[in-house]
Amino acid sequence: MWPDWDSWFSIEALVATAIIVVPVIIGAVRHDVKWFAGALILGVLAWYSGAVVAQQRTKPDRDFVYFIPSLDPRDAESGRIALLSVASGPLRDVRMAIQTTEANRQNKREYLFSHHFTVFDEGIHLIGISLPPGDFTFDSDTPSTLGKIRERLQLTLDENGKFAPPIIRVWRKGTGEVLIPEPQHMPASAKAAMGLFVLVMATFGIPLLWVSISDKTAKPTASEGIELSPAIVEAHDGLHPAKYIQVSVRAVGNLLGCQTVLESVSRIDGTTSTVVYNQPLNAGWSGTPGNARDINEGQVARANLFSVSYIAGLNGYALIPQTVHQDRALHQAVNPIGLYELTVQASAKTSRPATKKFRLRWSGALKDVSFWEPSS
Numbered sequence: 001m002w003p004d005w006d007s008w009f010s011i012e013a014l015v016a017t018a019i020i021v022v023p024v025i026i027g028a029v030r031h032d033v034k035w036f037a038g039a040l041i042l043g044v045l046a047w048y049s050g051a052v053v054a055q056q057r058t059k060p061d062r063d064f065v066y067f068i069p070s071l072d073p074r075d076a077e078s079g080r081i082a083l084l085s086v087a088s089g090p091l092r093d094v095r096m097a098i099q100t101t102e103a104n105r106q107n108k109r110e111y112l113f114s115h116h117f118t119v120f121d122e123g124i125h126l127i128g129i130s131l132p133p134g135d136f137t138f139d140s141d142t143p144s145t146l147g148k149i150r151e152r153l154q155l156t157l158d159e160n161g162k163f164a165p166p167i168i169r170v171w172r173k174g175t176g177e178v179l180i181p182e183p184q185h186m187p188a189s190a191k192a193a194m195g196l197f198v199l200v201m202a203t204f205g206i207p208l209l210w211v212s213i214s215d216k217t218a219k220p221t222a223s224e225g226i227e228l229s230p231a232i233v234e235a236h237d238g239l240h241p242a243k244y245i246q247v248s249v250r251a252v253g254n255l256l257g258c259q260t261v262l263e264s265v266s267r268i269d270g271t272t273s274t275v276v277y278n279q280p281l282n283a284g285w286s287g288t289p290g291n292a293r294d295i296n297e298g299q300v301a302r303a304n305l306f307s308v309s310y311i312a313g314l315n316g317y318a319l320i321p322q323t324v325h326q327d328r329a330l331h332q333a334v335n336p337i338g339l340y341e342l343t344v345q346a347s348a349k350t351s352r353p354a355t356k357k358f359r360l361r362w363s364g365a366l367k368d369v370s371f372w373e374p375s376s
Contacts, residue, residue: 010050010051014050015050016046016047016050019046026039062088062144062145062146063087063088063089063090063091063142063144063146064087064088064091064140064142064144064146064149064170064179065085065086065087065088065091065094065096065120065140065142065149066085066086066138066140066149066151066168066170066179066180067083067084067085067086067127067138067153068083068084068086068124068153068166068168069081069082069083069084069131069153069155069163069166070082070083070084070126078130079132079133080131080132081130081131081132081155081163082126082128082129082130083127083129083130084124084125084126084127085120085124085125085127086123086124087120087122087123087125088122089122090119090120090121090122091119091120091142091144092118092119092120092143093116093117093118093143094116094117094120094140094141094142094143095115095116095117095140095141096113096114096115096116096117096138096139096140096141097111097114097115097138097139097140098111098112098113098114098129098136098137098138099112099136099139100112100134100135100137101135101136101137101152102135104137112136113129131153131155132155133155133156133157133163134154134155135152135153135154136152136153136154137150137151137152138150138151138152138153139151139173146172146179147172147174148172148173148174149170149172149173149179150170150171150172150173151168151169151170151171151180152167152168152169153167153168154166154167154168168180225252225351225352225354226249226250226252226255226346226347226348226351226352226353226354227249227250227252228247228248228249228250228346228354228356229248229250229373230245230246230247230248230358230371230372230373231245231246231247231248231302231371232244232245232246232370233246233286233302235307237307237309237310238310240309240310241310241366242307242308242309242310242366243308244286244304244306244307244308244322245305245306245307245308245319245322245360245369245371246302246303246304246305247260247283247302247303247344247358248300248301248302249295249300249301249302249303249346250298250299250300251295251296251297251298251299251300251301252297252351253297253350253351254294254295254296254350255294255295255296255350255351256294256348256349256350257292257293257294257348257349258292258293258294258295258301258346258347258348258351259282259291259292259346259347259348260282260283260285260344260345260346261280261281261282261283261344261346261347262280262281262282262283262305262323262342262343262344263278263280263343263344263355264277264278264280264343265277265330265333265341265342265343266340266341266343267333267336267338267339267340267341268338268339268340268341268359269338269339273341276333276334276340277330277333277334279327279330281321281323281324281325281327281330282323282324283303283304283305283322283323283324283344284303284304284322284323284324285301285302285303285304286301286302286303286304288301291324295348303346304322305321305322305323305342305344306319306320306321306322306334306360307319307320308320308366308369310366316364317364317365317366318331319331319335319362321334334362335362337362337363337364338361338362339359339360339362340359340360340361340362341357341359341360342357342358342359342360343355343356343357344356344357344358356373357373357374358371358372358373358374359371359372359373359374
């Protein structure tokens with residue numbers, strides 16, 4: 001069922017749609033194409049559902065009846081044609097009168113037919129009235145908010161002496177609202193509201209959807225990339241000095257949703273390399289919560305891998321993992337004194353991932369810790 005235009009802009013329809021506006025905006029701001037598209041679809045469905053509810057509530061108040069010829073070829077032989085009633089819903093206590101249009105224009109009380117119908121069933125039904133060719137005006141008083149309905153029916157014969165397709169127009173006498181041939185006529189206010197909705201969607205909705213899709217499907221270009229380098233930053237952890245083992249991430253082009261991951265840790269003994277930890281963990285961004293962040297072109301962001309912090313229970317220093325997820329196995333793997341190789345990868349939605357291997361020498365003392373990129 002397709003609701004009429006008044007129902008689309010009813011309180012029920014607009015409230016149902018307004019509830020979905022916030023999720024649509026959230027999806028657009030987050031550049032989440034699935035969220036945005038899903039909320040937009042739900043918004044349209046909510047709008048439609050609200051319009052249907054409004055029409056079901058108000059439909060009895062908008063029901064009316066009008067009349068059409070049967071166009072039975074046999075009617076031309078008698079020179080008259082039978083009339084059918086077309087009711088949009090069941091109607092009771094309807095008064096109806098038929099005049100020639102000329103008599104109506106002259107305000108004459110000359111009626112071809114006048115009757116008080118007790119009931120009109122919904123749909124199309126034969127009513128037992130026939131008319132000759134001519135121009136007729138129907139007046140009906142329906143028990144709905146539409147009030148009095150006027151119809152003009154023009155019946156003519158074609159060159160073969162048969163009834164031609166009729167010309168029908170139905171409107172409300174009080175307001176002039178056209179009901180037929182436009183039973184779902186859109187009033188000026190509805191046109192303005194629909195135009196505003198289309199304008200808002202064209203101005204904001206479609207561009208946001210495009211940006212959201214573009215962000216998800218953007219392919220890195222040759223000018224976009226990630227540069228990784230080692231860094232050690234001195235700090236204070238309470239009363240004791242500390243150091244942070246970091247990876248500096250420099251953006252070549254704008255990086256969206258950049259993440260840095262500690263891929264694996266290997267222990268190096270002479271010429272032998274042994275993997276001691278191989279569970280990828282997100283490195284925490286220095287001064288920024290969350291796994292991912294945007295980095296503008298030319299800017300540098302730092303991701304924390306480990307800290308060299310004083311542990312009172314040990315009366316000395318230890319390597320403490322600074323990954324988002326704390327894994328005790330990683331802490332145990334790197335605290336023995338020695339040389340370690342850290343494999344780090346940084347990735348972004350708008351760049352190819354960059355992977356590098358760094359060396360970390362841990363001697364158990366704060367001053368002797370070193371972190372560098374080996375020469376190739």
